[in-house]
Amino acid sequence: MALEAQGGGFVLTLGDTTILEHGADAPCLFVGRGVPNIEGARGHYEIDDYVVERIALRHAEIDGGTIRLAPHEGAPWVLALRIAAEGGNAEIAFEALDPAINRLWLRVPAQPGEHVWGGGEQFSYFDMAGRHFPLWTSEPGVGRDKSTLLTWQCDQKGAGGDYYHTNYPQPTWISSRRYALHVDTSAYAAFDFRHPGFHEIEVWEVPARIELWARPRFTGIVTALSDRFGRQPPLPEWLLKGAVIGLKDGAESFERLKAYEAAGVAISGLWCEDWVGLRITSFGNRLFWDWQWNADRYPDLPARIAELDARGIRFLGYVNPYLAVDGPLYAEAAANGYLVMRPDADEPYVIDFGEFDCGHVDFTNPRAAAWFADTIIGGNLIDFGLSGWMADFGEYLPIDVRLANGMDGMRAHNAWPALWAEVNAKGVAGRGKTGEALFFMRSGYSGAQRHCPMLWAGDQSVDFSRHDGIGTVICAALSAGLLGNAYSHSDIGGYTSLFDTIRTPELAMRWSEMAAFTAMMRTHEGNRPRLNTQMDSDPQVLAHFARMTRIYAYLAPYLRKLSDEAVATGLPVQRPLFLHFEDDPHTYAIQTAYLYGADLLVAPVIEAGRSDWSTYLPAGADWVHVWSGETHKGGQDVTVPAPFGQPPVFYRAGSPDAALFAGLSALG
Amino acid sequence: MALEAQGGGFVLTLGDTTILEHGADAPCLFVGRGVPNIEGARGHYEIDDYVVERIALRHAEIDGGTIRLAPHEGAPWVLALRIAAEGGNAEIAFEALDPAINRLWLRVPAQPGEHVWGGGEQFSYFDMAGRHFPLWTSEPGVGRDKSTLLTWQCDQKGAGGDYYHTNYPQPTWISSRRYALHVDTSAYAAFDFRHPGFHEIEVWEVPARIELWARPRFTGIVTALSDRFGRQPPLPEWLLKGAVIGLKDGAESFERLKAYEAAGVAISGLWCEDWVGLRITSFGNRLFWDWQWNADRYPDLPARIAELDARGIRFLGYVNPYLAVDGPLYAEAAANGYLVMRPDADEPYVIDFGEFDCGHVDFTNPRAAAWFADTIIGGNLIDFGLSGWMADFGEYLPIDVRLANGMDGMRAHNAWPALWAEVNAKGVAGRGKTGEALFFMRSGYSGAQRHCPMLWAGDQSVDFSRHDGIGTVICAALSAGLLGNAYSHSDIGGYTSLFDTIRTPELAMRWSEMAAFTAMMRTHEGNRPRLNTQMDSDPQVLAHFARMTRIYAYLAPYLRKLSDEAVATGLPVQRPLFLHFEDDPHTYAIQTAYLYGADLLVAPVIEAGRSDWSTYLPAGADWVHVWSGETHKGGQDVTVPAPFGQPPVFYRAGSPDAALFAGLSALG
Structure with a gap:
């Protein structure tokens, strides 16, 4: 990395690549103040910013590796940058010299025809060039395409989305100019690739640093990012034997599984998210959000798990970071002060998930995180006999919360998915099950890579639509994969059936075909099981599914090699x-x-x-x-x-x- | 008006009302630079601004009536304000001292519970408090309510709108604090009433001035604004005799009119917009945009007009500012250099209106404006025998045009409706027909008041919907009326029938009832005459309509007094x-x-x-x-x-x- 004065400004290069170019007439740094307006409900956010000031920092002074900036000569310094570099790695550390600053904008030179990838797990556009990407973990929305009637219908219920909405954003990009850039922040941020000549980074704070990696080949960049954000353990051996069958039919699930076996389906596990029991609401059956075995819904489950195990089939369950107020775990958490608190009262912050209220366990409280990891993940899940689980949600932290470590909600919101991943990973590690017990998450943020052993691409629509359907999971795997997430998979056949969108046999089969060539095959009955095609509801679909699971199992030696490669190099299983x-x-x-x-x-x-x-x-x-x-x-x-x-x-x-x-x- | 230094800032008061309050910690003025992104098609605009800089002007120095402002002490002055006041009137003149500035934001103190009215002709919200109002003349859109399926359907075709879209914006408000504020600009502007504590004005230039009026009573403010923007002539005597019947059936219109007469309808005029002939397109029949009598569609029209006149009925027509490229007037205008030109070629700027292209007459060219006023308005319309006309459109000027007077399109766009009104008014005045020949317009902007004798509220949907239907014309009349537009009216029964929206007999009758108590009653067959209820397509509707026209005619003495009052005081006929x-x-x-x-x-x-x-x-x-x-x-x-x-x-x-x-x- 070279920092050189140029005219009244400076140029910063990493290898051959110009990262910053600054002059009084073309400043690359702007600071200011914004007043955010954020409306959030059930993981959907309307985010608006009233930018009160946005000041170009035209005047720069270089002193060794330090750059000080001011609006113009003679004005007080408002920002300091400290540049450090080693080989192809570099870091620009920021220091705000004016405490009123709460916004920073940075321009990075762009070239015509340049491609930019990353941004976390993106569902619509793998190449982000030409578009704007707010980075805020949220529900992706159904749909994510303002030209569809479905999106409009969902928008009317506050459940719609747009092309950039994702459970897993990350302020990191890889440029076709062969460098990667990461903003070390959990504040709201946005990447704007719409401007000719420059990419603009927006951050709702002065971030600690921007990190940079330049490598001669793209694979080197991916490895560097996986070094930075953490790698996943190898895939468990049991997983490679076949598909994880998702059923949520209570004890009936075991009977239905037999039909899969009879049809020649290669099976690695049975996944019953309803192992925690049901809550009946006017919207239909929901899970009971208290994380332990429900014996009413699953009588004799320990014996059932043992029976499965004898047949070489694992049992998987479900957990999320919320606790229903009418469950015993909530009471325990509340009594111990483990819950996220309201800003205005000495009470837990509960939110309505649809006819039931839940608290959030405060993962910034080390005792609370340890309790969730040890008591729930370790005790209620692993010790009970689960070999894996969906670790759902993570995107819903409100911004007006009071947290144990004093972090404000605007910064904690994006950080939450990685904290949630860490709690799960610690629970697994505490039982010595790393690389053996497999949980899968949809939410993510910088650093989740280190803890989350498997991504799942969230709740696709049960259709072929461009921005909500089957194709989005490829985009998701490729974008997340470049940032150090080696393993991705999705609900075979999709999840979300709303209005007239119904999973067809054709969709189920096409999705199976794709899933056979990913790190994990797993079915999901979806949100409306009875109305949608299930793998076992159509003999052609079941036979086809069986074939695809056998292909997956047949390729296990190859997948094992890919997993070893991921451990060694951070290269993902699915690659652009x-x-x-x-x-x-x-x-x-x-x-x-x-x-x-x-x-x-x-x-x-x-x-x-x-x-x-x-x-x-x-x-x-x-x-x-x-x-x-x-x-x-x-x-x-x-x-x-x-x-x-x-x-x-x-x-x-x-x-x-x-x-x-x-x-x-x-x-x- | 008093200007007083206060702390490091100043306070500006008009009577008892604080208009500006400025301090280094709470600056009221911001300047900066923006790069607009405007997509426009057929009167619909997507307007976005990339604000590169927005700089608080914290440092102020007062010198007599002049205030100079800079970002902070020691920095160069970037803006000067010159304050002038007389009685309850005041003016703040602006001078940019930095030529790079192309944005100005000004905060005016707001109080809890304050009401703000105006903004031109607003269709959704009479009281603008709590909302944001971009001010840019455009199609209002169908619909103007993002929660309706109709709006979504229209949005997919680029024809949707939102609550603030209007043919007639104006950067003027009246506050319940009993003052009015006007921004003297035709650049894009916006009023933002969403912030607690202040209203924020945004202007895409440093405007010439802001004008202020404080009066002890609201009527005094309305009079002051009508003094400023111009008043309309009295309503023509012939108008008060009854309704203007809109038919566009060619010669058949005269036959159909007899049924109205037979039903006892009080009639003042027959309005045939198709007097210029038709153009058959795949969307249906359109008018032929060449402004003169079409003898194929209306054989013997002069004689027909004379016959009507003998029965005390006037004849009205239609004109707009565009000329179809295949009409003779276009050729004449082009040959004389009267047309708006392309930015990139020495060719007229033609735009596609749906299977036919048109040029715009360049009203910034005095010869072109005089030609339109004298030859078309004076000759082809008035001399031919028209007593009135719809002077349609005015909102479509593209922003990348080349104009005779060098004005750039971003500033000409909003100015255009007033220029269009002026051309019509001059044509009328040239024939000595002011207060006698009556044209009506939907588009407007500051200063249209002086020239346009009658507003018409544009193209409502033929329904009762909140943001598109019958109720919007009340809001329109009240908001425009406060800013010096004494006379408003609307298409009885509405105009726009799209998708499943069809005018019912009930709607036709309710609209007639309202129209009887406005300055003018006029029917319109709408965009799909055959599919929609017409006044003469249902005996109950026709009888009811006849009754309402007789009520209107009965109230003529009262309306005459209101018209006299409007001339004398600027108070509108319809008042909040x-x-x-x-x-x-x-x-x-x-x-x-x-x-x-x-x-x-x-x-x-x-x-x-x-x-x-x-x-x-x-x-x-x-x-x-x-x-x-x-x-x-x-x-x-x-x-x-x-x-x-x-x-x-x-x-x-x-x-x-x-x-x-x-x-x-x-x-x-």
């Missing part, structure tokens, strides 16, 4: 094409196909009514279509037949695993 | 209740009832399915229900029967016109 083909610029904006490891290219059918499918094959390799054995030159679009059961998948000719891949076509 | 009852604070936010002159209170039925209606009667008078003769004390809500034909109308007991009003109930 450019990660291994960065010399082919056609690959840079592709978000409908991915590499599964370095050697398999997967282009799932994500439209309805298709019997064939086209995809681009990167230049620099030959590609063998796994079902026909036909070889295609890279550097072109190809069209292949795509009947149910034969998703468009290609392997790289000459792969060390070519024989394994070639065997796929012989699978029954 | 508080204008005469300012000691009754209950009246301040009422926008569903109005005073028709000082002595009639009209509370039109603006909901479907009602057989009675409730309204508030102001304290300080007794009110006689015109149909029952029953007297009600003021200061209370009353409910009265509201059968068709008996709209809720009350007169002030003791009115000099009490006998006239009492006679209403005896009308057939």
